[in-house]
Amino acid sequence: MSSLPSAPPKPPLWRDTRVLRWAFQILVLAIVAGVIYWLYSNYQTNIAKSSIPTDLRFLDNPTSFTIPGNDLNQSQPVRDAFVQGFYNTLRVAIVGILLTTILGTLVGIARLSKNFMVRLVATSYVELIRNIPLLLLLTFMNLAVVLQTFPRIEDAWLPLDLFVVSNRGIAIPWFEGSGAILLAILATALVVTWLVVKIRGRVSDSTGKPARSLVWGGPTFIVLMIGGWVLLGYDWVLPFVDDRATSGGLRLDPSFFALLVTLVVYTSAHVAEIVRGSIQAVAKGQGEAADAIALSGGQKMRLVILPQAFRIAMPALGNQYLNLIKNSSLGATISYFELTQIAQITVGNGSPAVPAFTLTLLVYLMISLVTSVIVNIANRRLALVER
Amino acid sequence: MKKTVAIMAALAAVTLVVSGCAAAEEDTTSTETAATETATMETASSVLDSVKEAGVVKCGTRDALPGFAVLQEDGTHVGFDSDFCRAIAAAVLGDADAVEMVDLETADRFTALQSGAVDVLVRNTTWTASRDGGEAATFLHPNFYDGQGMMVSSDSGYANVSDMNGAVVCVAKGTTTEGNAALESSRLGLDWEVRSFDETDLILEAFLAGQCDGWSSDVSQLTGLRSAYPSGADALLILPEVFSKEPLAPAVLDGDTQWAQIVNWTILATIQAEEFGITSANVDTFASSEDVSIQRFLGLEIASDEGSAVLDPGLGLPADFAYQVVKQVGNYGEIFAAHLTPLGLERGVNSLWTDGGLMYAPPYR
Numbered sequence: 053m054s055s056l057p058s059a060p061p062k063p064p065l066w067r068d069t070r071v072l073r074w075a076f077q078i079l080v081l082a083i084v085a086g087v088i089y090w091l092y093s094n095y096q097t098n099i100a101k102s103s104i105p106t107d108l109r110f111l112d113n114p115t116s117f118t119i120p121g122n123d124l125n126q127s128q129p130v131r132d133a134f135v136q137g138f139y140n141t142l143r144v145a146i147v148g149i150l151l152t153t154i155l156g157t158l159v160g161i162a163r164l165s166k167n168f169m170v171r172l173v174a175t176s177y178v179e180l181i182r183n184i185p186l187l188l189l190l191t192f193m194n195l196a197v198v199l200q201t202f203p204r205i206e207d208a209w210l211p212l213d214l215f216v217v218s219n220r221g222i223a224i225p226w227f228e229g230s231g232a233i234l235l236a237i238l239a240t241a242l243v244v245t246w247l248v249v250k251i252r253g254r255v256s257d258s259t260g261k262p263a264r265s266l267v268w269g270g271p272t273f274i275v276l277m278i279g280g281w282v283l284l285g286y287d288w289v290l291p292f293v294d295d296r297a298t299s300g301g302l303r304l305d306p307s308f309f310a311l312l313v314t315l316v317v318y319t320s321a322h323v324a325e326i327v328r329g330s331i332q333a334v335a336k337g338q339g340e341a342a343d344a345i346a347l348s349g350g351q352k353m354r355l356v357i358l359p360q361a362f363r364i365a366m367p368a369l370g371n372q373y374l375n376l377i378k379n380s381s382l383g384a385t386i387s388y389f390e391l392t393q394i395a396q397i398t399v400g401n402g403s404p405a406v407p408a409f410t411l412t413l414l415v416y417l418m419i420s421l422v423t424s425v426i427v428n429i430a431n432r433r434l435a436l437v438e439r
Numbered sequence: 440m441k442k443t444v445a446i447m448a449a450l451a452a453v454t455l456v457v458s459g460c461a462a463a464e465e466d467t468t469s470t471e472t473a474a475t476e477t478a479t480m481e482t483a484s485s486v487l488d489s490v491k492e493a494g495v496v497k498c499g500t501r502d503a504l505p506g507f508a509v510l511q512e513d514g515t516h517v518g519f520d521s522d523f524c525r526a527i528a529a530a531v532l533g534d535a536d537a538v539e540m541v542d543l544e545t546a547d548r549f550t551a552l553q554s555g556a557v558d559v560l561v562r563n564t565t566w567t568a569s570r571d572g573g574e575a576a577t578f579l580h581p582n583f584y585d586g587q588g589m590m591v592s593s594d595s596g597y598a599n600v601s602d603m604n605g606a607v608v609c610v611a612k613g614t615t616t617e618g619n620a621a622l623e624s625s626r627l628g629l630d631w632e633v634r635s636f637d638e639t640d641l642i643l644e645a646f647l648a649g650q651c652d653g654w655s656s657d658v659s660q661l662t663g664l665r666s667a668y669p670s671g672a673d674a675l676l677i678l679p680e681v682f683s684k685e686p687l688a689p690a691v692l693d694g695d696t697q698w699a700q701i702v703n704w705t706i707l708a709t710i711q712a713e714e715f716g717i718t719s720a721n722v723d724t725f726a727s728s729e730d731v732s733i734q735r736f737l738g739l740e741i742a743s744d745e746g747s748a749v750l751d752p753g754l755g756l757p758a759d760f761a762y763q764v765v766k767q768v769g770n771y772g773e774i775f776a777a778h779l780t781p782l783g784l785e786r787g788v789n790s791l792w793t794d795g796g797l798m799y800a801p802p803y804r
Contacts (some may be wrong), residue, residue, distance in 0.1 A: 103575060103693060103694075104573065104574070104575045105573060110573070113569075116615075116618030116621065116622075117617040117618055117621050117633065117635070118621040118624070118631075118632075118633050120632045120633070120634060121632075125625065126618075126621060126622065126625065195644055198650075199644060199650060200648060204648075204649035205649065206649075219648055219649060219650045220607060220650060294605070295604070295605055297607075306650065307634075384637075385641075386636075386641075387634045387635055387636050387641075393635075396612060396613055397612060397635060399613065400545065400546050400612060400613020400617070401569070401613070401615070401617065401618055402570060402572075402573050402574070403573070404573055404574075405549070405550055
């Protein structure tokens with residue numbers, strides 16, 4: 053390399069593209085930082101003029117409101133209300149993401165069905181939902197479905213005597229006892245099941261016999277769960293109507309229900325399109341190869357197409373999950389006590405607006421960033437490793 | 440690709456650092472700016488100047504509260520609060536119609552005041568310590584003393600608040616009602632579920648559908664809402680208990696004493712006028728009044744042997760502001776009778792002090 057004849061002369065600094073590139077980027081950075089600082093100092097000046105607090109000390113003031121379905125009381129600080137709001141946001145987000153993935157995948161597959169009716173229904177669903185504003189859908193779900201279709205508490209529906217459905221919420225049977233121990237049982241069952249599946253995989257690899265992970269893993273999980281349940285003396289509690297409310301069981305807030313259903317219905321229409329596109333993006337030869345080794349339709353989808361489709365879909369799915377989390381803030385309009393609602397209420401009850409909303413904003417940012425990290429890890433695990 | 444990511448990360452880092460530094464310095468800078476602000480504040484112009492310059496008072500109000508402020512089809516606002524907005528315009532500019540009504544959501548009202556979007560807030564706002572301290576609002580003489588009550592449907596079987604064990608109580612979001620309802624529930628051990636909604640319409644829908652057992656708000660508001668209920672006022676019942684103090688007062692931004700005094704004395708003028716028996720109909724007959732108190736109040740020339748004088752107490756208001764307020768809008772009793780009496784509201788604690796109520800104006804001299 054060193055023996056190359058006469059290297060071209062270096063250009064002067066102001067024409068060196070590498071230097072220019074850096075200089076330009078530093079300039080942009082400086083402008084952005086400057087604008088932000090200017091806005092912030094303006095805010096500081098204006099706020100100081102009207103002596104509005106700018107710190108987070110309001111978090112230690114007592115709350116002056118209550119949260120439905122929660123025993124938060126007025127002796128607790130505003131901080132605790134925010135924590136409850138955070139939990140409620142997480143609750144609707146996690147359940148929503150799980151249900152959205154399942155429904156979205158099913159609809160996405162249905163969009164490609166050979167059956168005309170199935171395809172038509174799936175297509176209509178996607179086209180209808182994707183073209184409606186989310187807030188409108190939520191308002192409709194709350195006013196028309198929860199308030200008007202569900203009965204009053206006096207004439208609540210009692211399907212199988214297991215549930216209580218009224219426009220004050222849906223009560224479902226729930227367990228009695230410590231949730232932490234139940235979680236421990238669940239974790240143990242999951243770990244053992246994972247081990248069994250792993251072992252089956254290894255056996256399959258060495259013998260060439262089918263792994264049948266579901267046949268082995270499913271019962272393992274169920275037996276462990278039931279075993280733990282019975283052994284530790286857990287019991288079901290059935291809900292019943294008690295005067296103007298429900299007692300026993302777990303009550304899903306009507307606004308939780310409306311928000312969850314809306315988010316799932318809305319987001320899964322988008323997820324369905326992603327899944328459909330990803331399935332179509334899987335090389336045609338893969339499906340043909342699966343046909344060639346005589347895999348059934350279900351096996352072909354489950355073992356060949358979907359694993360590759362999800363590899364393609366993952367980044368786009370991550371975006372939809374983020375959308376779902378952020379959209380959960382619309383719950384504030386229908387009195388679901390998530391973060392935004394809590395922020396609005398504490399501001400209405402004397403907390404300073406800008407710090408309270410800044411805090412809320414940062415919490416959403418944090419949730420979204422953590423979700424992104426999880427999606428990125430999943431994406432890296434799934435991505436095709438090129439050597 | 441990698442480069443873009445790096446740049447984005449660098450940008451984000453810089454933003455965080457900048458805001459972080461600023462936040463860390465917050466305490467020191469805020470005291471510094473506070474010091475410089477007090478210096479500049481003396482020279483800063485009052486809202487009065489900007490109002491005179493604009494020729495219009497921007498009054499924060501609402502659009503659909505029967506009796507207090509209702510937006511009419513022709514674009515005007517009619518109601519008790521709206522009349523006080525008009526009274527302020529009459530006092531400052533001599534023209535009750537020189538007012539721009541700005542409809543505000545409950546949760547936005549203080550932000551609108553802080554940002555200068557409105558000059559004064561007359562929007563049945565309860566005067567509380569936290570709002571005085573934390574919202575940069577200066578509250579003036581209440582124009583209505585209210586209290587929180589409970590409205591239920593007539594066939595619910597509830598006769599008292601204490602009957603409502605385990606009830607769902609619906610309220611408007613961002614108001615003192617949430618806290619009062621929670622407090623009353625724990626005081627009586629009733630275990631209420633308090634749901635809060637953005638708008639009155641949404642509460643009405645939930646109430647009609649039977650999601651709420653009770654609708655809690657200031658009694659004056661409940662009375663107004665009851666009178667406008669779709670299936671008639673008789674379908675609803677306002678329970679006898681009143682479980683909070685709600686002095687509804689106009690508010691202006693902290694730090695402008697002159698403007699605060701102007702709004703305060705406008706409210707007081709309506710009360711004083713009622714005490715003197717001066718109404719919009721008879722105010723002109725007082726032009727020849729010999730009563731020095733009334734002469735002072737209406738800005739008339741007080742003649743004596745040594746000449747004559749007109750009282751200017753230095754509020755920054757024209758000498759005849761009280762005359763304009765009473766002539767163009769009316770005295771307190773007239774405003775009340777025009778908007779609140781038709782709803783079925785009694786004067787009660789809002790009577791003049793001479794009738795055993797709380798409406799009392801300091802002497803105008």
